[in-house]
Amino acid sequence: MKPTALSRHLIEAQHQGHINADLRLLLEVVARACKSIATAVGKGALGGVLGDAGTGNVQGEAQKKLDVLSNEILLEANEWGGHLAGLASEEMDHAHAIPNNYPRGNYLLLFDPLDGSSNIDVNVSVGTIFSVLRCPDGVTEPRDEHFLQPGTEQVAAGYCVYGPSTMLVLSFGRGTHAFTLDREQGSFILTRADIRIPEETQEFAINMSNQRHWEAPMQAYIDELLAGKTGPRGKDFNMRWVASMVADVHRILTRGGVFMYPVDAKCRDKGGRLRLMYEANPMAFIVEQAGGACSTGRGRMLEVTPEALHQRVPVFLGSKNEVAQAERHHREHDARA
Numbered sequence: 045m046k047p048t049a050l051s052r053h054l055i056e057a058q059h060q061g062h063i064n065a066d067l068r069l070l071l072e073v074v075a076r077a078c079k080s081i082a083t084a085v086g087k088g089a090l091g092g093v094l095g096d097a098g099t100g101n102v103q104g105e106a107q108k109k110l111d112v113l114s115n116e117i118l119l120e121a122n123e124w125g126g127h128l129a130g131l132a133s134e135e136m137d138h139a140h141a142i143p144n145n146y147p148r149g150n151y152l153l154l155f156d157p158l159d160g161s162s163n164i165d166v167n168v169s170v171g172t173i174f175s176v177l178r179c180p181d182g183v184t185e186p187r188d189e190h191f192l193q194p195g196t197e198q199v200a201a202g203y204c205v206y207g208p209s210t211m212l213v214l215s216f217g218r219g220t221h222a223f224t225l226d227r228e229q230g231s232f233i234l235t236r237a238d239i240r241i242p243e244e245t246q247e248f249a250i251n252m253s254n255q256r257h258w259e260a261p262m263q264a265y266i267d268e269l270l271a272g273k274t275g276p277r278g279k280d281f282n283m284r285w286v287a288s289m290v291a292d293v294h295r296i297l298t299r300g301g302v303f304m305y306p307v308d309a310k311c312r313d314k315g316g317r318l319r320l321m322y323e324a325n326p327m328a329f330i331v332e333q334a335g336g337a338c339s340t341g342r343g344r345m346l347e348v349t350p351e352a353l354h355q356r357v358p359v360f361l362g363s364k365n366e367v368a369q370a371e372r373h374h375r376e377h378d379a380r381a
């Protein structure tokens with residue numbers, strides 16, 4: 045049988061009434077932009093794309109050249125795509141409304157153009173994360189507040205991981221599917237349909253160097269995991285931490301696991317480390333559609349009411365039963381407090 049290309053997968057979804065033509069074409073534009081980013085990332089040291097840009101973003105983080113370049117690629121492709129009313133990026137201070145004299149549509153696109161920037165210069169996987177919302181009725185010039193919709197309102201979300209192979213993982217609310225870039229043909233080919241995350245796991249992902257800064261329920265939970273077979277959980281756990289959320293989440297979609305970035309003393313003022321609108325919500329959508337769970341530790345991620353475009357949150361995602369364990373620790377701790 046002929047392998048299914050992303051375009052065909054999306055056309056079939058449109059014929060089945062799962063997406064409309066506008067959303068299909070929007071997703072095609074995003075996928076094309078991801079191919080361009082993959083090419084830039086793939087040039088590495090030969091392309092003059094490594095290293096710092098010498099600038100900072102609105103969140104006070106130093107930008108890499110590839111952060112800036114990836115943002116420009118996504119911005120330019122989508123600004124002219126004709127399916128958006130506006131877009132917002134981790135690398136831009138405010139939302140950007142599509143100008144009146146450009147082709148326009150009714151969707152809002154949010155993205156983390158390059159996730160895991162700290163890994164670029166050491167040739168470790170990085171990625172792009174994106175989320176699609178509807179523009180509220182009657183809004184012609186969307187501003188920041190129009191993007192502040194809970195994750196349950198997402199109509200599609202995805203990420204592209206630039207690793208040994210480039211893979212686009214996508215959901216429009218009908219399961220989560222993975223496409224691998226055929227570099228010779230230049231097209232994404234369906235390589236995993238209806239991904240399911242195992243409910244049980246023996247693998248966790250966390251930056252352990254933050255341990256002393258964590259809250260009490262986190263200390264208790266990780267102590268349990270580290271105690272292994274002889275502890276209350278009665279089994280040994282392995283640990284992985286790539287420090288690119290896309291790569292860590294991709295591993296979880298492949299073989300299960302739990303990914304955690306709790307709030308700690310260093311990031312408490314900001315609410316957490318990871319961004320709700322560009323990282324947590326799109327990943328929560330993808331993971332839930334694959335049978336997993338995503339929580340702040342104290343509630344379902346997709347039900348968080350956003351208060352700011354660059355809002356940060358604690359994140360627990362992956363295998364359902366393990367996310368439930370993390371929530372249990374928070375619940376028990378809060379009940380005692």
Ligand SMILES: O=P(O)(O)OC[C@H]1O[C@](O)(COP(=O)(O)O)[C@@H](O)[C@@H]1O
Binds near residue numbers: 290317
């Ligand atoms: O360096 P730390 O604190 O472990 O943080 C790693 C996390 O930071 C991030 O790199 C943040 O993403 P950006 O590179 O888009 O800022 C996540 O991908 C990753 O999970």
Ligand SMILES: [Mg+2]
Binds near residue numbers: 156158160323
């Ligand atoms: Mg990121």
Ligand SMILES: [Mg+2]
Binds near residue numbers: 111156157158159161
């Ligand atoms: Mg980023």
